[in-house]
Amino acid sequence: MSAAVWEKLKGLAKPTLAELFAADPARLDALATRFELGDEEAASGARFDWSKTHLDAAHIALFEELAEATGFSGRRAALFAGEVVNPTEGRAAEHTAQRGEGKEESVALAQECHHRMAAIVEAIHRGAMGDVKHLIHIGIGGSALGPALAIDALAREGAMVDVHVVSNIDGCALEQVFAACDPQTTMLAIASKTFTTIETMTNAESAIEWLKENGVDDPYGRVVALTAAPEKAMEWGVDETRVLPFAESVGGRYSLWSSIGFPVAMALGWPDFAEMLAGAAAMDRHFRDTDGRANLPLRAAFADQYYTRLRGCQTRAVFAYDERLGLLPDYLQQLEMESNGKSVKADGLPVDGPTAPITWGGVGTDAQHAVFQLLHQGTNLVPVDFIASIVPGHDLDSAHHRILLSNCFAQGAALMAGKASDDPARAYPGDRPSATILLDDVSPATFGALIAFHEHRTFANAVLMGINPFDQFGVELGKEIAREIEKGDTTFDPSTEALLEAAGIG
Template identity: 40%
Template sequence: MGWDKLQAETGRLIAELYDDHRFAGFSAVWEDMLYDFSRTQMTEAARDALFARLETADFAAKRDAMFDGAKINVTEDRRVLHTALRLPEGAQLAVDGEDIAGQVLASRRACFAFAEEVRSGAYVAEAGAFTDVVNIGIGGSDLGPVLVAEALGHLADGPRMHFVSNVDGAALVRVFAQCDLTRTLFIIASKSFSTIETMETAKVALARMKEEVAEPARHFAALTTKPEKAAEQFGIPPERCFGFADWVGGRFSVWSPIGLPLMIGLGPERFGEFLAGAHDADTHFREAPMAENLPVLMACVGVWHRNACGYPSRVVVPYDQRLSTLPQYLQQLDMESNGKRVTLAGDDVATATSPVVWGSAGTNAQHAYFQMLHQTTTPQPVEFMVAAEPVAEGLDHLQDILISNCLAQSQALAFGRSEAEAKRLMLEEGMDEAKAAELAPHRTFPGNRPSTLLMYRELTPRTMGRIIALAEARCFTEGVFWGVNSFDQWGVELGKVLASGMLPHVQGQFSDEMVHEALSGPLAHLHGL
């Protein structure tokens, strides 16, 4: 079925589609996880057509190629093996004679050993055991660890975790104010050790540490493939440099040594559970049939909404404050992966690719933008998430309220409230006929606004690993639908190059002939302030 025929399947009302069999046919359960997409306008014909498109695109072979280590990132001639980073002990994976599994497991053991040394006090600062660990990184070297630290922070029993990413210095100043710097460990996360935002921020941290301690290098570790740079610039010895392969993409790197701050803060055992959950999801993605495969179903719904229904965005609303960073994490994962204009072959794509991804934690979201979601003329699909169990004992009643709100919002979006019903309710409350008729249009909810639900028992390290790995697999599958390379990011390069050339002008070496005319006005204003 072509895109035009798929689009012809749109226009149905959710209320018309919903019958006694709807939920069973448009949901799937894996372990404790439920993925429910019954409150969308997807039809059986559309679902089956999307499965057929994947088969035509040779999806299974492409999925296997990724897991097996083929160089599917063709524009950079690289493998895509983030899935190997969560292989369990004893696993085997060799590619072209290279022992991938052996390298991954050896690297993990080294990270775990250092994490235990910091946690136990075997590796200490001059003033004593480390009380704080500060990760300095940006993009994938920041968002993944931040997300997991916030999601699982209630389980942290090691040094406090802090994250510094933006080069404006605000987060670094906050760290200086909050931490006992004589007992603080800084981790510099930069594969190339040349990312300007990370390196300049790290240099400021080093300068401050030189004022605070006699051996500043003792307070630094590095996550990099360039240990010689770490030694030269920061005095970090090889045993505190933890590297990773070029096939570890930034937005897929939380499973790698980039997760070191989590290993220190949460402990290797919990981080291992996190990895195990991701490996569970990988196995499910490889083995489950399409109709039961959660990431495949998520991708089919995403493509249905983007390319058949024409929705320009998707709203991610986890009803769990611990997942408040998840929408931002998914922004990078999906929009950097699939926000592409050409196919793997370099041809223009035939249809729209990545939607805008946005959202925030419920129930706060209900008091922010849900007005728009319910009553705007341009509906946006919503992706709800909620745990069945509360974060701690004694909070069951609060979790019940949370779940009730989540399910009620999904119901309201799908089925709405007619003008006649709105008027009737006001009349029953004693309002006079004229006033009820006047207000009824304002209290009408059109409904027919799609949403999905991902429900799970509780947010454990294993569940968190599954959630992220399912999102990665969905992202890959959507990339197969669109025929794009989901693993490069050339779109971020031009601005970075221009920024390097712009810096001298910002620092005062300004002349009209040195910069594009469109920027001469703002630069002149900057230097006049």
């Protein structure tokens, strides 16, 4: 049935953005939506503007038909009910339960884990574990990207503890952090779902050695373990009282809300971490309870599918016009490309079209002087998301923020309008799409809602494509070969063998 809907979609006319605005005076009201957080007295939130995309009433109606044909409502209900939505691994995906929205027993377990985490965080802040000024958080993938983004966005000033996130196995990353920390006032957070991840555990061993070499009597007593395998952490040497577990049903790239968020709570304090959870929960309720085009993540997925499947766009760009959100493109790369970078559907059959585009981006206004030439005049059509905040994150002259936002909004307007010229080198074709998310502020609540929006957008895209976004077997093969190289008992292709010999490996 979905194939028939796609055929209808392919047959629709493709008016320009200028034509769409001219034909529909109500277009802005239909596609630019205010999302509210909190009560009326302390209302905050964000504006989600998809009006400068090529979605029109005809396309949206068919995308709503596609959502019905692919069983979107049922898949969404299964997600929130804690049912198996990851069929290849036979698992639920219960990140929403971490925010209080999901299966009752899963929500209760998440709250229990949060109470445990809050107690440890508050005890450390009170000085129960001595003078703690630094926390080195060691993880990789979702165990590092989410915390790094949240801390960079929300804890730039007045952090309760100085947190450093280390993910790279390259020793330079650890050495740089060691140089910035006093071992006598440093704790370690080791984040690994299985507590066997080779990069994380190798870095953890080196961090323990650093503490020993610098006179720390009980280095393992400085460790907090964040894991879904508590017994492995205890075998490694972490005391049970400092193991913060989370459910096996919480995937790595969706784990910021679980015990993996410990370093965020350490930097911000528990009340702000709880506010971040509440903001995400507000987006959860919107996604769960809103149908069709009014559903913000689903509407965004309609546009994503339009550009990948109907316009052949192979990339999607994200530009944060706010220094605090500078790591957001990196975070979204993993969320979207690891989730939806698949070539088979959930039933194991080949997909019948392109899946996830390549997500990339940067920070405005830096990116304007680096990559926007291609966006405006290149031969690739690239849908762009702009993300900005009305309230700045600094106390400098307001001219800084005014110029920043003016540039952000000008880029979207220029991409759409273009500019004719008798000189081909100075002509801009225009009709290039963008969407804008304008936050009231980069607060814990709005940040939580923003990340949850992208999680649900990723899920909605997966449902429309018929794929499973919750496994990631594509990352395993390279790891397996790396382990074979370490063992030194396997022969590889001539190129790889020559590289190994040149590097003195094997």
